[in-house]
Amino acid sequence: MERLIGIMCVLADAQRTTIGALAERFEVSTRTIARDLDALGRAGVPLVTFPGAGGGVGVVEGFKVRRDLLSTHDAAALYAALDGLRSIDGDQAVTQLIARLVPGADVGPQVAAGGPLVLDLSSWFDDAVVQEKLAMLLDAVRERRCARIEYVARSGRSVRVVEPARLVYKQSSWYLHAFCREREAFRLFKLKRIAALDVLEETCQAREAPPLALSAPDAPLLLPPDADAPGTFLAEFDYDAADEFVLAETIDARFLERGADEAVGVARFRTDDEAWVRRLAGFLGDLAHLREP
Structure with missing residues (x-):
């Protein structure tokens, strides 16, 4: 977000510039700048390209970034996103960015006190281990320093x-x-699975990171029990009502039903992945017992 706003x-x-100059200024590849420019164009920034020698890219003459184009709703959403970023480590640069882009005097008290969204990415615990790892790795990303990690994976x-890239x-x-x-490839490491972390003095050159695929193509389908979805089946788990609060950490409460006997309940949902249901049953252990399939 900060780079997009900077560009x-x-x-x-400037009257015009080049993709190469932008890449050098923001210390990223020309492909990244090209994607950024595409994003700005889709967001409505009136970009103009200049072909030939001495060409480049610019915006329509007279274009300016006007804060008054933001509605109260827009400003509230922008504040929520930036404030969520600030919650990671209280970065002063993000605070200054909020002051420039979403000044409270211009958008009213709704943004600061009563906006419809609040994003807080910090931990519930002051001494959170994950928060400590996050702060160390954030510095490593910014300073392009290597890290040695002891990682607990499925294979051991x-x-x-x-x-570190991001x-x-x-x-x-x-x-x-x-x-x-x-x-010898990019990987996604879950911070909770990092058993030991040491940020090294060794620095590394920026690499062109591949796009992140955060939506698994083989992710299990999860639907309400009354959904009409061909290729899915009904899964049911019996559980004790006393365990419902803990169970809701894993299975959405929308799928937890109580019958005539208030002491017991059944978790019901439709899915297309029987192997995942059985792994879920193993994970839940004594909290819930697989009835169907």
């Missing part, structure tokens, strides 16, 4: 040297997207 400001202030525990938040967990020297 937009450069284009608004191993020590690897990685080149931090990723998906659903409820933090991940490190890094180049693994052992595998």
Whole structure:
């Protein structure tokens, strides 16, 4: 987000520039800048390309970034996103960015106090181990320093040297997207599975990271029990009502039903992946017992 805003400001202030100059200024590849420009174009920034020698890219003459084009709803959403970013480590640069883009005096108290969205990516615990890893790896990404991690994977525990590229938040967990020297490829490492972490003095050159595929093509389909979905089957788990609160951490409460006997319940949903249901049953252990299939 910070780079996109920076590029937009450069284009608004300069008559024209080149993709190479932007790549050098923001220390990324020309392919990344090309994707950024495509994103800005789709967002409505009026880009203009200049072919031939001395050409480049610019914006329509007279274009300026106007804060008053943001509605109260737009400003509230932008504030929520930036404030969520700030919650990671209280970065002063993000605070200054909020002050420039979403000044409270211009958008009213709804943004600061009563916006419809609040994003807080920090931990519930002051001494959270994951938060400590996050802060260390964030510095490593910014300073392009290598890291040595001891990682617990499905295949076992191993020590690897990685080149951190970026931090990723998906659903409820933090991940490190890094180049693994052992595998000679980019990998996604879950922070909770990093048993030991050492940020090294060794620096690394920026690599062209592949696009992140955060939606698994083979992810299990999960639907309400009354959904009309060909190729799916009904899965049912019996559970004790006393365990419902803990069970809801794993299975959405939408799928937890109570019958005439308030002491017991049944978790019911439709899915297309029987192997995943059986793995879920093993994970839940004594919390729930697989009735069907």
